[in-house]
Amino acid sequence: MRAAAVQLNSNGDKDRNLATAERLVRAAAADGAEFVALPEKWNQLAGGDELVAGAEPLDGPSLSAARGWAQEHSIHLLAGSISERAEEGEKASNTSVLIGPEGEDLAVYRKIHMFDVVAGGVSYRESEFERAGDEPVVASLGDLTLGLTVCYDLRFPELFRILALRGAKAIAVPSAFTLATGRDHWEVLLRARAIENQLFVIAPNQWGEAPPHYSSFGRSAIVDPWGTVLATAADGEGFVAAELDFAAQERIRSQLPSLANRQANAYAWPQPTEDGS
Numbered sequence: 001m002r003a004a005a006v007q008l009n010s011n012g013d014k015d016r017n018l019a020t021a022e023r024l025v026r027a028a029a030a031d032g033a034e035f036v037a038l039p040e041k042w043n044q045l046a047g048g049d050e051l052v053a054g055a056e057p058l059d060g061p062s063l064s065a066a067r068g069w070a071q072e073h074s075i076h077l078l079a080g081s082i083s084e085r086a087e088e089g090e091k092a093s094n095t096s097v098l099i100g101p102e103g104e105d106l107a108v109y110r111k112i113h114m115f116d117v118v119a120g121g122v123s124y125r126e127s128e129f130e131r132a133g134d135e136p137v138v139a140s141l142g143d144l145t146l147g148l149t150v151c152y153d154l155r156f157p158e159l160f161r162i163l164a165l166r167g168a169k170a171i172a173v174p175s176a177f178t179l180a181t182g183r184d185h186w187e188v189l190l191r192a193r194a195i196e197n198q199l200f201v202i203a204p205n206q207w208g209e210a211p212p213h214y215s216s217f218g219r220s221a222i223v224d225p226w227g228t229v230l231a232t233a234a235d236g237e238g239f240v241a242a243e244l245d246f247a248a249q250e251r252i253r254s255q256l257p258s259l260a261n262r263q264a265n266a267y268a269w270p271q272p273t274e275d276g277s
Helices: 012-029 048-054 062-073 151-155 157-165 179-197 246-255
Strands: 003-006 035-037 076-084 092-099 105-110 116-119 122-125 138-142 145-150 170-172 199-201 206-209 215-219 220-222 229-230 239-245
Touching: 003 012, 003 199, 003 220, 012 035, 012 062, 012 239, 048 076, 062 076, 062 092, 062 122, 092 246, 105 138, 105 145, 116 220, 151 157, 157 170, 157 179, 179 199, 179 220, 179 229, 220 239, 229 239
Parallel strands: 003 035, 035 076, 145 170, 170 199
Antiparallel strands: 003 239, 076 092, 092 105, 116 122, 138 145, 199 220, 206 215, 220 229
């Protein structure tokens, strides 16, 4: 399967973001990609209040447009993530939707880990505006079982292992990974998750500046089960693509059977203390 990761510099202008995403999805499909992934907040990357105001339901205009692109090009399309409108009085969700080649929704994943950190001197408090999901998600794309994650999830290897044990041969990581952390951690974490679980990692990322304080690292990438980086995006908007060789993946899993050698009965989650540690 040929897969593509689209790199965007999204901002608060939805019309502009959708037009750019459509152009790059079309280009990736023309390049032979059967699976195309958009980054986190591909339709709108903005401050918390603006995200809440621009949140959409799953049948809103952004995902409706993405379904049309998937159907037009007969591809599987991961609509990275959008801010999903919630019921009145509830916070939005950071929601990723996998769309099939007939424009049908195959899976919906809501980001589990909220980005509440200080990075590069900027305080990010995702949980002030969005609520965490609570369910790992895998979906079938024909012969490929795909695990779904979003950005900060990359730092939680237990989620990736669960997805691998549920049959994932590839995991998508649509992101808006910060410049401050991305320089040191992005490629290291992508390769680690791929090696640990002997699967492909497809990681479309945001790039560049966006108001009010976003600075995204870019370097969208596709990594194979040996940890080899098959493709990395340059600075700017565009896409990268690579062939996912599932026969090679099976050889790796057969010759270095770390997943099969797990000793599940020896593992137990430590009970948290009163302070949560």
